[in-house]
Amino acid sequence: MGAGTEPDGSSRSDEEWERFLRESVAGTADAPKEPSARARDVTRRLRAEPDRSPGGWRDHPPARPKRRVGGYVVALLVVLALIFVALAPGRVVDLVTGSGSGSDSSRPDAQRPTTADPFRGSPAATWASGAAGITMPKDAKAVGWMSAAEVQRALTRSRDFLVASSLDRGVLRGERPEKAIALINPRQKDVQHLLETAFRTPGEQHDPLLLFSRFQPSRAHLVGDIVKTRGALTYEEGERGALKVTADVTFVYPVARTGGDDDILRTIIRRELVLSWDDPDKVSTEPGTFSIISYKYSMTNGGCGTPTGYFVPPFGPDRHTDESGEEVDPYDRDTPFGRGESSKDECGRATRS
Numbered sequence: 001m002g003a004g005t006e007p008d009g010s011s012r013s014d015e016e017w018e019r020f021l022r023e024s025v026a027g028t029a030d031a032p033k034e035p036s037a038r039a040r041d042v043t044r045r046l047r048a049e050p051d052r053s054p055g056g057w058r059d060h061p062p063a064r065p066k067r068r069v070g071g072y073v074v075a076l077l078v079v080l081a082l083i084f085v086a087l088a089p090g091r092v093v094d095l096v097t098g099s100g101s102g103s104d105s106s107r108p109d110a111q112r113p114t115t116a117d118p119f120r121g122s123p124a125a126t127w128a129s130g131a132a133g134i135t136m137p138k139d140a141k142a143v144g145w146m147s148a149a150e151v152q153r154a155l156t157r158s159r160d161f162l163v164a165s166s167l168d169r170g171v172l173r174g175e176r177p178e179k180a181i182a183l184i185n186p187r188q189k190d191v192q193h194l195l196e197t198a199f200r201t202p203g204e205q206h207d208p209l210l211l212f213s214r215f216q217p218s219r220a221h222l223v224g225d226i227v228k229t230r231g232a233l234t235y236e237e238g239e240r241g242a243l244k245v246t247a248d249v250t251f252v253y254p255v256a257r258t259g260g261d262d263d264i265l266r267t268i269i270r271r272e273l274v275l276s277w278d279d280p281d282k283v284s285t286e287p288g289t290f291s292i293i294s295y296k297y298s299m300t301n302g303g304c305g306t307p308t309g310y311f312v313p314p315f316g317p318d319r320h321t322d323e324s325g326e327e328v329d330p331y332d333r334d335t336p337f338g339r340g341e342s343s344k345d346e347c348g349r350a351t352r353s
Helices: 014-026 037-048 070-087 089-097 148-166 189-198
Strands: 220-222 228-237 243-257 264-277 291-300
Touching (some): 148 264
Antiparallel strands (some): 243 264, 264 291
């Protein structure tokens, strides 16, 4: 019997048939192998699970995404910033507005006053200058023995006294304030005694600074032509039908050492004056003058110690040596102050100038 035929009809030899039968029984190296029972079971279970990928049973699970730490860092920084604002709001305002929270010597150079800009870094930079910063009442009305027009005239002359006593360039250079003195009732004996004594032998109770702003020319001079001011005049009826005028004004003087370097500081004076425009028929007075009921002032960067009749700004190493009092904010116009006829308060240390 023949061994068989190829598709083209050719016949195979006996040796070829014998090798074919042997290989069919033993299997060849490249013959496909049937999966084991365990493998078939695993494959069936994986295909039966709807949430698994259709890949083979040896597929690796996807890698876990890496955690991002950037978001946590940003959140932490925001929390720290909010805590800083809550604990030090004043410092944040100072950083935004450029106003230092400490004395001039601790502020960055970018905020220090200069000859060209003596109010740089100060809240007073936005204030009005000179008499323009002293607010007058609008639509004055008749009070006591004065008509509305007379009240308006008395208010104007009261402001004139503030200008002549605290803004006049000659007075600031130490000259005698003749124009201001001319507005004070010459028959008011206690005040006239103060004026006679203060310029001759200044003392605690007889100090020109109680009413006038003066700097000793040999020691300090005003920088520029501007003094910043903020304040107001108010009025009401006083005793015996008099017009009672109250002035509450803060003056900011940028000053430098005479013949010295460019070290500039600001002397800040807040004054409260209460004036009485009396009825000549009831009080001994001269027409066009007022009597002084009270006078007070608070001062920073104006010097301490024995009165000399002048403000003595503490330049250089003396900046803090004579400031023995508590820290004060010279721009706080809501807190009452007490330096006056009988006050002996220690000098305060300005938190800003």
